[in-house]
Amino acid sequence: xxxxxxxxxxxxxxxxxxxxxxxxxxxxxxxxxxxxxxxxxxxxxxxxxxxxxxxxxxxxxxxxxxxxxxxxxxxxxxxxxxxxxxxxxxxxxxxxxxxxxxxxxxxxxxxxxxxxxxxxxxxxxxxxxxxxxxxxxxxxxxxxxxxxxxxxxxxxxxxxxxxxxxxxxxxxxxxxxxxxxxxxxxxxxxxxxxxxxxxxxxxxxxxxxxxxxxxxxxxxxxxxxxxxxxxxxxxxxxxxxxxxxxx
Amino acid sequence: xxxxxxxxxxxxxxxxxxxxxxxxxxxxxxxxxxxxxxxxxxxxxxxxxxxxxxxxxxxxxxxxxxxxxxxxxxxxxxxxxxxxxxxxxxxxxxxxxxxxxxxxxxxxxxxxxxxxxxxxxxxxxxxxxxxxxxxxxxxxxxxxx
Numbered sequence: 001x002x003x004x005x006x007x008x009x010x011x012x013x014x015x016x017x018x019x020x021x022x023x024x025x026x027x028x029x030x031x032x033x034x035x036x037x038x039x040x041x042x043x044x045x046x047x048x049x050x051x052x053x054x055x056x057x058x059x060x061x062x063x064x065x066x067x068x069x070x071x072x073x074x075x076x077x078x079x080x081x082x083x084x085x086x087x088x089x090x091x092x093x094x095x096x097x098x099x100x101x102x103x104x105x106x107x108x109x110x111x112x113x114x115x116x117x118x119x120x121x122x123x124x125x126x127x128x129x130x131x132x133x134x135x136x137x138x139x140x141x142x143x144x145x146x147x148x149x150x151x152x153x154x155x156x157x158x159x160x161x162x163x164x165x166x167x168x169x170x171x172x173x174x175x176x177x178x179x180x181x182x183x184x185x186x187x188x189x190x191x192x193x194x195x196x197x198x199x200x201x202x203x204x205x206x207x208x209x210x211x212x213x214x215x216x217x218x219x220x221x222x223x224x225x226x227x228x229x230x231x232x233x234x235x236x237x238x239x240x241x242x243x244x245x246x247x
Numbered sequence: 248x249x250x251x252x253x254x255x256x257x258x259x260x261x262x263x264x265x266x267x268x269x270x271x272x273x274x275x276x277x278x279x280x281x282x283x284x285x286x287x288x289x290x291x292x293x294x295x296x297x298x299x300x301x302x303x304x305x306x307x308x309x310x311x312x313x314x315x316x317x318x319x320x321x322x323x324x325x326x327x328x329x330x331x332x333x334x335x336x337x338x339x340x341x342x343x344x345x346x347x348x349x350x351x352x353x354x355x356x357x358x359x360x361x362x363x364x365x366x367x368x369x370x371x372x373x374x375x376x377x378x379x380x381x382x383x384x385x386x387x388x389x390x391x392x
């Protein structure tokens with residue numbers, strides 16, 4: 001009985017204290033206490049804890065879609081994907097392109113600038129919820145909070161135009177992506193990404209990507225349409241445009 | 248011709264040694280990302296064939312999503328063919344010792360490419376020997392390291 005009373009008192013005291021302090025990263029003062037993510041981060045090629053882990057466990061319907069794609073590829077019918085036509089990859093693949101990302105903190109929001117395809121993500125850390133019926137987009141709607149030094153992000157609202165990684169694995173509009181960002185070492189950022197999808201996956205699919213820090217790099221422009229000579233036709237055939245205008 | 252911005256020969260050789268590691272890394276990465284090369288597959292290129300060409304630079308396009316090196320090659324019968332060589336992006340190469348002046352019009356260079364399967368005069372640039380004998384490698388050093 002005594003223990004229950006103390007527990008009740010502790011809860012009453014703890015809740016207002018938490019409310020007073022606000023979410024981490026919600027004020028300029030609280031941002032100063034966050035881990036230092038300054039600089040550009042580039043995914044390490046084969047250098048991190050990636051690739052391992054269980055393969056995605058697909059539902060029968062989505063396993064059939066994947067097999068259809070793989071069979072068509074083996075027959076030479078599909079040679080490339082939409083990215084050849086400069087369509088951004090969408091989440092989660094857009095996070096692990098061979099181009100750097102930059103992570104910015106402002107009060108109540110984390111912004112990720114992604115050099116590849118000049119994309120960005122905004123992760124609201126001001127305590128808001130997802131929209132009840134979010135628009136379906138390439139990078140989704142993200143909310144996050146800090147658990148000590150780890151940024152925990154939840155993202156929903158994905159268009160089904162994108163594939164889940166390469167090789168024709170698809171997802172539904174009910175896909176949900178949970179990410180945990182943390183500094184595994186002073187210059188090594190690890191992002192653990194867990195994908196759930198009640199229509200496509202029978203269990204959560206988790207991978208961790210490691211990023212190296214480049215403090216002296218700055219983001220560069222990436223306008224994919226500038227001189228894109230690669231193309232893929234609607235029926236999957238790849239080609240190259242070698243037209244050349246003499247100066 | 249400009250050599251001031253080109254990496255030295257020792258550095259270039261070091262890059263060559265790292266190419267294999269980078270290619271393996273790209274293959275590993277492909278399991279998770281949609282296109283390790285960021286942009287397109289290599290289905291149109293014959294990656295089993297290392298074709299060597301010698302020619303004169305017509306234009307070096309320092310553009311996204313790929314650099315394009317255009318060279319004029321004089322064939323055995325005396326005719327000339329313009330080859331278009333696709334390289335990594337300025338963003339990628341610019342962080343690895345290349346610049347928009349790495350090749351300049353009139354430079355006589357030797358290149359190793361993966362040619363187009365179609366037989367058209369084009370391919371993926373692997374590496375090039377500059378007029379001063381130094382070598383530049385298209386894939387550079389593996390990122391993140």
